[in-house]
Amino acid sequence: MSVPASAIRALDLEHFLPYRLSVLSNTVSTALAGAYARRFGLSIPQWRVIAVLARTPGLSAAAVAERTAMDKVAVSRAVAGLARSGRVRRALARSDRRRSVLTLTARGREVYTRIVPYALEYERRLLAELAPSEQSFFAAVLTRLQRRAVLLGPAGAARV
Amino acid sequence: MSVPASAIRALDLEHFLPYRLSVLSNTVSTALAGAYARRFGLSIPQWRVIAVLARTPGLSAAAVAERTAMDKVAVSRAVAGLARSGRVRRALARSDRRRSVLTLTARGREVYTRIVPYALEYERRLLAELAPSEQSFFAAVLTRLQRRAVLLGPAGAARV
DNA sequence: CCGGGTTAGTTACAATTGTAACTATAATCG
């Protein structure tokens, strides 16, 4: 009853987790990006920067990068755009003049207070699909998978 | 005990579902993309095309687009690359000479049989984080959220 | 059977994103 060595398991894209994650993430991000752009003239990277600066003012660009899972170039570009539109203020740290000190301006804070209800409402509508207990389970699973994915790192980098 | 009308709920990026989905999807995709590129010289779009053609030969480009959640331009580019490297054969449908008939070549099938074990192994390692019952629950949740996200469409397009 | 509209796919161009090199400042160590 053995299977020939050449037999391989089938792989249907629609059941393949990485594919499904990518499609879902894309659907959600595209929807939000459109809304952010239309209503607030913000890109997703810019929205992320605003979101962290609203909660933690005075961060450096590197610190923002850490908390937004963006690289420093993406942060630099997003901040440049936000500074141009008067939503973020850039200063230099007195103790280390390489480091920037980023804060939202009044206009930046206003964008934040206007966008948050939209963002949360979208999330609420999406999660309305799930019962409350399912929501917390799903959130926990995401945390675990994220940790695991980081541990796995560059897919079977050396092994397999 | 009422909250002032101006109070807004906080939004921490790290608890915001769209952000978390994006980060997880990105981590996973980056890992796989690196492995596909290094080991097989394939991009993710190319891998997707190979995956569906292996299971369903003879599809048109539009049909491939449907099943890979890619747009027709992305498919066109992926197929062009695969044709160049001799992994996909393009023919024209006799009944409709606009439509292409795409099939894997022997080399294309070989790539598929070599890449599938890697892809499934990566998925297995990721899902090893979850108990079997959690895995099926998670898969079901993804299906439901995907459906819901498509229904919601362009984030609160007109409403809110 | 022929003009208007439609569909499949490609090509051209614009915008975004990633990678690498660079500038300025700071830290380390002989």
Add this chain to the structure above:
DNA sequence: CGATTATAGTTACAATTGTAACTAACCCGG
């Protein structure tokens, strides 16, 4: 100190991706 190395951030360039225009083939009503 002064030379070397490291870090923060920007700029320049390459690659990817998205958008729009285009070509070729088909379809359909008159």
